[in-house]
Amino acid sequence: MAKQMIDLLPRAAGGIVLRRLAATDLADFQSYRQDPELGRYQGWVATPNDDARDFLKHMNQAALLQPSTWCQIGIADANSLTLIGDIGLILARDASQAEIGFTLRRQSQGHGLATAAVKEAIALVFESTTAKKVVGIADTRNLASIRLLERVGMIKVETRSAKSRGKRCTELVYNIQKHNVA
Numbered sequence: 560m561a562k563q564m565i566d567l568l569p570r571a572a573g574g575i576v577l578r579r580l581a582a583t584d585l586a587d588f589q590s591y592r593q594d595p596e597l598g599r600y601q602g603w604v605a606t607p608n609d610d611a612r613d614f615l616k617h618m619n620q621a622a623l624l625q626p627s628t629w630c631q632i633g634i635a636d637a638n639s640l641t642l643i644g645d646i647g648l649i650l651a652r653d654a655s656q657a658e659i660g661f662t663l664r665r666q667s668q669g670h671g672l673a674t675a676a677v678k679e680a681i682a683l684v685f686e687s688t689t690a691k692k693v694v695g696i697a698d699t700r701n702l703a704s705i706r707l708l709e710r711v712g713m714i715k716v717e718t719r720s721a722k723s724r725g726k727r728c729t730e731l732v733y734n735i736q737k738h739n740v741a
Contacts, residue, residue, distance in 0.1 A: 567687055568623075574672055574675060575675050576634075577680060578632065578635055582612055585612050587643070588615060618631045624688050627652045628650075634676040643664050643667040644672075645661070647661070648660075650684075656691065658694045659684075661704075674711060681735060691738075692735060692736045693734065694733065715732070
């Protein structure tokens with residue numbers, strides 16, 4: 560189970576700030592969540608502004624890192640605090656592990672910001688829960704995400720067949736153990 564997280568966000572590292580999402584993030588959130596290329600390998604789909612606003616409001620108040628419930632936290636530029644992406648986290652029912660997913664707007668890619676954000680989110684999970692590992696899953700065609708998972712120290716542990724948006728695909732499953740995090 561997660562410890563009280565209200566005082567654990569925001570967290571700053573490597574040019575980014577992990578923080579709560581807010582309704583005021585709507586334009587920035589929609590700017591990347593409406594990008595079909597960014598959504599291509601994601602579990603989410605683009606949504607209308609009203610639905611996105613409701614989602615942002617909900618995530619602003621939602622308990623973080625609760626077993627069996629996805630939560631989203633924002634990735635903001637450390638200088639402007641503008642939302643540039645988000646990270647999804649879910650703690651397993653028994654709290655033994657967590658899964659992570661991430662999205663970063665295109666213009667912020669290639670600067671190490673996603674790496675900093677994912678590393679910081681992994682640290683947040685290990686510091687705030689009893690989880691012993693964090694899992695990341697990527698479609699084999701999503702080379703940028705695969706490289707990111709490897710850059711943060713995750714090890715490939717499984718290749719599996721899956722279905723995404725009604726089509727067959729191959730996924731790579733990565734994880735990082737708590738004792739392997741520096």
